[in-house]
Amino acid sequence: MVGTKLFLVVLAFRLLNALLCQTAFVPDETWQSLEVSHKMVFGHGYLTWEWQKGIRGYTYPLIFAILYKYLQLLGMDWPYLLIRLPRLLHAVCAAIADVCLYKLAYKMYGRSVGMFALLCNISNWFTFYCVVRTLTNSLETTLGVISIYLLYHRSFTSGVVIAALSCMIRPTATVFWLPVIVLHLHWLRPNEKLICLLKLAVVGCCTMFWSAAVDRYFYAKWIFVQYRFLLFNVLEGKSAIFGTQPWHWYLSEGVPVILFSLLPSFLIGGLKVTNHKALYFVSLWYIMIHSMLRHKELRYIFPVVPFACIYAGYHLNSLWNRHKYTVYRCLVVLALASNIPMALYFSLVHHRGSLTVMDELRLGIDNHPSPSVLFLTPCYSTPYYSHIHRNVSMRMLTCWPFEKNNELEQFHNNPHQWLNSQYPSPEDLPTHLVMYNSLKPTLEQFLTDNHYNKISEMFYTQFVDEDGTGQYLQVYVKENTSYHQ
Incomplete structure (x- = not known):
């Protein structure tokens, strides 16, 4: 007993x-x-x-x-x-x-x-x-x-x-x-x-x-x-x-x-x-x-x-x-x-944003007829389909350990060049972007030119390492894209 x-x-x-x-x-x-x-x-x-x-x-x-x-x-x-x-x-x-x-x-x-x-x-x-x-x-x-x-x-x-x-x-x-x-x-x-x-x-x-x-x-x-x-x-x-x-x-x-x-x-x-x-x-x-x-x-x-x-x-x-x-x-x-x-x-608290960003993203894409998501974060920074549970187009920067000059390296070497090469037409761009706030100064002009608006920001960590992360995770959506908050 x-x-x-x-x-x-x-x-x-x-x-x-x-x-x-x-x-x-x-x-x-x-x-x-x-x-x-x-x-x-x-x-x-x-x-x-x-x-x-x-x-x-x-x-x-x-x-x-x-x-x-x-x-x-x-x-x-x-x-x-x-x-x-x-x-x-x-x-x-x-x-x-x-x-x-x-x-x-x-x-x-x-x-x-x-x-x-x-x-x-x-x-x-x-x-x-x-x-x-x-x-x-x-x-x-x-x-x-x-x-x-x-x-x-x-x-x-x-x-x-x-x-x-x-x-x-x-x-x-x-x-x-x-x-x-x-x-x-x-x-x-x-x-x-x-x-x-x-x-x-x-x-x-x-x-x-x-x-x-x-x-x-x-x-x-x-x-x-x-x-x-x-x-x-x-x-x-x-x-x-x-x-x-x-x-x-x-x-x-x-x-x-x-x-x-x-x-x-x-x-x-x-x-x-x-x-x-x-x-x-x-x-x-x-x-x-x-x-x-x-x-x-x-x-x-x-x-x-x-x-x-x-x-x-x-x-x-x-x-x-x-x-x-x-x-x-x-x-x-x-x-x-x-x-x-x-x-x-x-x-x-610590690294909470990795999960809450997926909750926010899931709510957003549920209200869009043809959503697509691009994660401009170090690879595997967040969960993926297991937390979205919807078969939508999602892409992240790959970083296979045995792959020379992988996508993550290419992107960080020249973010604008990589984006232009992968998305030559504005119509090809994803409806949603996920990235750390530390990347915003680099991509600010790109975000403005392509009419991306920040609709959500989640706390990630108080201790930022030199690993491409930031204090906050942000979600951006293209203008005129339906988003639920």
Whole structure:
């Protein structure tokens, strides 16, 4: 009964978490999930270069495609549901993982530590910001917690099935699961090891067959995407084209940023515990291996955050109970509450314009007989057909990483020349333009000459980098074009 009440409370929190998440994080949360799912079901969408190269698998977007298909059959494929329901689905997975984390910490160190581990996880700003997003990293994180909980309770088969699903969706998850499985087998008796190895072989073969069959259907050829993914990103190191960081970046910046105020407690708690330290060392191993890769992102080490919360919870519990001193309890409250402003800011404000501009645009094109849209933004700055849900003419500046002098580069080298070459006649120009306010001074004369009027401006960020973005996203429409506000 207690477990049911706890799950309902956590579920309500995660559903609220999903509804409050109204900003964009990275392009992958749309372009490697919802955009692909939308094309699978409704026939119109945009597939990025990764899908042309065959380094992405269809199993993850298939989850949302099934959801979209049900909505289509029920006649409820409304844009709001298409956008929100996938995040709500992630919220349900996150709630299950939260309860599993509590039970895992409870079994390891007792009820109070379990509760503090749960508090650490639900208060962590990065978890709040990331866990409900439609990212493979988010699902890898929640599946990891659920699987470890099942393995801990000797439900080896269920745990391995979920772990295999995690590795199928994101192949780099094998970095985490390899030492976990090795340690688990090490603790078993010889006859139990053989049975577990057989189960591993069966689950592994079934998982690979499922992945290959799904990708065979959608790629129309046999393809092993997990190998291609690892070959491209790890063995060949081509992910470095998206940026490189020094080897210590996760230690000096990544981990301190995502753990924030929980970092001291994680380090101290991991050193103080005398038993069940395996997850502490596996987390360090995971960070160390990812540190060897040249391209690094915060979300890549997200899967270790829940386990870091167990050891942080252990330390915070000891502070809370230390002679009942008020000063220690204030430190505990501060460590947890200090995450709230960051969680709300990044979920409600930072990069909000990437989503709200699509809402504004959708309302506009719905009132135009033959709309067309041109995105003069860095590629993948906003969602696409998955948020418009209408088969209209849309174009963005392409930026394939292996394409020399791509459209994005051509445009920024000489915006007017590119526009004139692509649209030689004023009648060919799109009815709607989307761009950052930083581009307006450059195109002001073009906008005036072609009778474009700004009809909407959405806040994007207070921190403008030198990457072609701006503080605001703007929508322009040609004069005499019907637009609904």
